[in-house]
Amino acid sequence: GAVVSQHPSRVICKSGTSVKIECRSLDFQATTMFWYRQFPKKSLMLMATSNEGSKATYEQGVEKDKFLINHASLTLSTLTVTSAHPEDSSFYICSARDGLAIQSYEQYFGPGTRLTVT
């Protein structure tokens, strides 16, 4: 089946530094990827949608200069949290859509990345 990986699974960084999270589709071409943020015991909040080779579309209230998203290939999207602050600490999840899938609802989720900013 379709597998999405995220790296790293956990990361701790110091306030003011930047951290990059990778999202990879292992066995399919991900034409569209989605980045979510999830606070403890809360729902998933969509941050942005990225299409391969295009600029990401950010949800209202999400700072595009702080959360840089790159989707340069059909199997890789990256989320870079720039100048991280403790309030950026959260669980970040990506999902990917199979570009060749006949059914338009197919999205596959990565295992998530726990970011802690100290």
Place this chain on the structure above:
Amino acid sequence: AQTVTQSQPEMSVQEAETVTLSCTYDTSESDYYLFWYKQPPSRQMILVIRQEAYKQQNATENRFSVNFQKAAKSFSLKISDSQLGDAAMYFCAYKKGGATNKLIFGTGTLLAVQP
């Protein structure tokens, strides 16, 4: 704007019993999909079941079934013969028809399964 509402923050069920999780949604679209996702303590999102709006028949996946009431915009999940491994957070989600449209999640229901 589309919204998804889960009115039960927490539910509990005895092992082997049946439990129903509620979900309502609001949309003016005619082409859409509805989903139930499970998020166990590992935090990995797992698709439990999906329903295409154009289908009248309720979706079923083994012990999991839905009651899709399109006119009432209701989409409940029934878990039969509950197992300890069913304990998780369950999210109801909506997606407008089309390839790239995003998922809109409800606030989730935390299900506990008592042995």
